[in-house]
Amino acid sequence: MFHKEGYKIMIFTAILLIVVNIISYLNVNVYWVKFSILAVSILLFLLILQFFRNPKRPTQLNDATVVSPVDGKVVVIEEVMENEYFKDKRLQVSIFMSPINVHVTRHPIGGLVKFSKYHPGKFLVAWHPKSSEENERTTVVVENNVAGEVLYRQIAGALAKRIVNYAEEGQEVIQGSDSGFIKFGSRVDVFLPIGTKINVKLNEKLKGGVSIIANLD
Incomplete structure (x- = not known):
């Protein structure tokens, strides 16, 4: 498909x-x-x-878990200052997608879309430390009663020249469903509360909609 x-x-x-x-x-x-x-x-x-393949993924729906929004490799797990929405320190998990990965972006949790914004920007290589704040990107925040608010950010890379984002503020979304698409290689950052137990490791390969990044119960 x-x-x-x-x-x-x-x-x-x-x-x-x-x-x-x-x-x-x-x-x-x-x-x-x-x-x-x-x-x-x-x-x-x-x-x-x-x-452009879009394989169906059997997401195990659970409001307390955060699933990987994309296929790719974990390249960052660190505490950072999130300046756009939370404006405080968060735990960032970044997943890098190569051109051969599936590039569908999926909702990491189910719930209500609280925030969705597109930012034009540069096209630095996706692993550049400043790409999360300077590259073309979209920021989405989804909230449910168990996990609270989870922010994820699609970031364009040197080859990715178009980000597609389907999330709209006020929309109810299902965990693992399509949230967007990034064309030709990039990365996605997920921002979680400080102290969250992370279930993945650096350089681990993840499957979007299936691999569990963290538990938030």
């Missing part, structure tokens, strides 16, 4: 590659050149398909 954000790109890419191969077939007389163009075209299209 593929994410809806990829349909236009997949169709455009397919048409372009078909045209390129028709031109190659009609005008190139060297067989291995034709074959090489066809092979590269197939490989490129398969890469586009894998990038």
Whole structure:
């Protein structure tokens, strides 16, 4: 299954590659050149398909748990000052996505969307310390009666040129459901209360909507 954000790109890419191969077939007389163009075209299209895949994930709904919003590797677990919404110290867990990861963003908890804001910005590499505050990004806060408020931030990277965010203030959302999409590599930061017991480790690979980052009961 593929994410809806990829349909236009997949169709455009397919048409372009078909045209390129028709031109190659009609005008190139060297067989291995034709074959090489066809092979590269197939490989490129398969890469586009894998990038926009949207696998169904069996999220175990629990208001007291925080699930990973994305697929990727844990690159940061540290106390930081969160200056946009909480304006106090929080425990930050950052997950880096490579271009081969699933890029669907999922709601880490279920509940009411209290805050949702888009910020234009730079395109520093996603692991840069300042990317969380200077890059193009969206900030979303979801609240429920057990976990309280959890903030997560989609951050564009050097290759990610578009962030899609579906969360709207006042909306009730289900844990593990689609929250957005980041095109072509980036990271997501999750901000939790100080003292939260974290269930993941640095460099651990996570699955969005499945891996449990923390318990907040």
